[in-house]
Amino acid sequence: MKAIVVTDEAAGTAGMTLVERPEPEPAINDVVVEVHASGFVPTELTWPSTWTDRLGRDRTPSIPGHELAGVVTALGYGTTGLSVGQRVFGLTDWHRDGTLAEYVAVEARNLAPLPGDVDFTVGASLPISGLTAWQGLFEHGRLQAGQSVLVHGASGAVGTMVTQFAREFGAYVIGTGRAADRQKALDFGAQEFVDLENDALEDAGGVDLVFDVIGGDIQQRSAGLVRAGGTLVSVVGPTEARPADGLAVDFVVESDRAQLGEVVRRVRDGRLRTNIGNVATLDDAVAALNPTERRKGKTIIHVRPSGLGDSDRSCPPRGSASAARPGR
Numbered sequence: 001m002k003a004i005v006v007t008d009e010a011a012g013t014a015g016m017t018l019v020e021r022p023e024p025e026p027a028i029n030d031v032v033v034e035v036h037a038s039g040f041v042p043t044e045l046t047w048p049s050t051w052t053d054r055l056g057r058d059r060t061p062s063i064p065g066h067e068l069a070g071v072v073t074a075l076g077y078g079t080t081g082l083s084v085g086q087r088v089f090g091l092t093d094w095h096r097d098g099t100l101a102e103y104v105a106v107e108a109r110n111l112a113p114l115p116g117d118v119d120f121t122v123g124a125s126l127p128i129s130g131l132t133a134w135q136g137l138f139e140h141g142r143l144q145a146g147q148s149v150l151v152h153g154a155s156g157a158v159g160t161m162v163t164q165f166a167r168e169f170g171a172y173v174i175g176t177g178r179a180a181d182r183q184k185a186l187d188f189g190a191q192e193f194v195d196l197e198n199d200a201l202e203d204a205g206g207v208d209l210v211f212d213v214i215g216g217d218i219q220q221r222s223a224g225l226v227r228a229g230g231t232l233v234s235v236v237g238p239t240e241a242r243p244a245d246g247l248a249v250d251f252v253v254e255s256d257r258a259q260l261g262e263v264v265r266r267v268r269d270g271r272l273r274t275n276i277g278n279v280a281t282l283d284d285a286v287a288a289l290n291p292t293e294r295r296k297g298k299t300i301i302h303v304r305p306s307g308l309g310d311s312d313r314s315c316p317p318r319g320s321a322s323a324a325r326p327g328r
C-alpha cells in the first residue's frame with residue numbers, strides 16, 4: 001500500500017516521504033480500515049509516541065496521522081461491534097502506525113459508525129478536535145451552563161470546536177488568537193475576542209474555565225484569570241501554572257465511541273461546523289503538510305477519491321451572538 005512514513009525526528013514534517021509499505025494485519029479486537037480521508041495534527045512529529053513503542057523502542061519508519069474516515073475491510077480475532085463494509089471514523093492508537101496510508105489496523109472500540117450523509121473528508125476532520133473539545137469542557141473542565149470560558153486559539157482546529165460546544169451548552173465564550181483570527185473566532189460563536197498580539201489578556205477579566213492550546217507565558221497569565229472553583233484545562237503538556245483557588249488539568253484525548261456519535265450528530269443536524277482548510281491527495285500530502293502560508297483550518301488528506309466532499313463548508317456561519325456575559 002501507499003503510505004507516508006517518517007524516520008528522522010529532527011527533520012519534522014519536511015522528512016515525510018511517500019513509500020510502499022505492507023498492508024497491516026488486524027490484531028485481536030482490531031479492524032482494518034480502508035482509509036478514505038486522514039487528519040493530521042502538525043505537532044504529532046514532536047510526540048514521543050510517533051517514534052517509539054510503549055516500551056520505548058524505536059518504531060521507525062512510522063506512519064503518522066491518527067484521525068481517519070473510511071470503510072472496514074477486515075476484522076481481527078474476536079472483534080465485535082463493527083462489520084466489513086461499514087463506514088467508520090475515529091482515532092487510532094498513538095503508538096501504532098497511523099492513517100496517512102491506504103489501510104490502517106485499529107482497535108474497533110476506537111471507531112464509531114460514520115453516517116452515510118457525512119462525507120469522509122468531514123469525518124476525518126472531527127475525531128481529535130471534536131473529542132479534545134468535548135473531554136476538555138465536559139469531563140475535565142466540568143463546565144456548567146451560564147459559566148464563562150476563555151478559549152485560546154479560538155480560530156484553530158480545537159478552538160473552533162471548543163467555542164461551538166461551549167456556546168451550545170450555554171456558556172459565555174471569550175476567544176483569543178492572533179489579530180487576523182478575530183472574525184473567524186466570532187463567526188464560530190465567540191462573543192468577545194482578545195487579540196493576543198495587541199490586547200492585554202488580563203482585560204478579559206475573571207472566567208470559570210480556561211481552555212489552553214498555547215501554553216507558556218499565555219498559560220501562566222491565564223491561570224490568574226480563573227475564578228475561585230474554576231479550572232485551567234491544558235492540552236499542551238503538564239500545566240506550568242495553577243489557579244490560586246482552582247484546578248489545573250492537562251490531558252491527552254482518548255477515543256470514545258459515544259462521544260464520536262455526539263460530535264457527528266451535531267454535524268448532521270447543523271449545530272457543529274468543521275474547520276477544514278486545505279484538502280490534498282496522498283500523493284500531494286508531503287507538500288500540503290509543509291505549507292508555505294499560514295494554515296486556514298485543518299488539513300485533510302484525501303487518500304481515496306471518494307473522500308472528496310465539501311458539505312461542511314456549505315454550512316452557514318453561526319455569527320457572533322450578543323448574549324450577556326455572566327458574572328463579570
Ligand SMILES: NC(=O)c1ccc[n+]([C@@H]2O[C@H](COP(=O)([O-])OP(=O)(O)OC[C@H]3O[C@@H](n4cnc5c(N)ncnc54)[C@H](OP(=O)(O)O)[C@@H]3O)[C@@H](O)[C@H]2O)c1
Pocket residue numbers: 041043044128129132152153154155156157158159176177178181196197213214218234235236237251252253294295297298
Ligand atoms: N493533548 C491533546 O490531547 C491534544 C489534542 C489536540 C490538540 N492538542 C494540541 O493543541 C494545540 C492546538 O492544536 P490545534 O489542532 O487546534 O492547532 P491549530 O489549528 O494550529 O490551532 C491553534 C491556534 O492557536 C493559535 N496560536 C498559537 N500560538 C499562539 C500565540 N502565541 N498567540 C496567538 N495565537 C496563537 C494558532 O495560530 P498560528 O497558526 O498562527 O500559530 C492557531 O490559530 C497543538 O499543540 C496540539 O498538539 C493536544
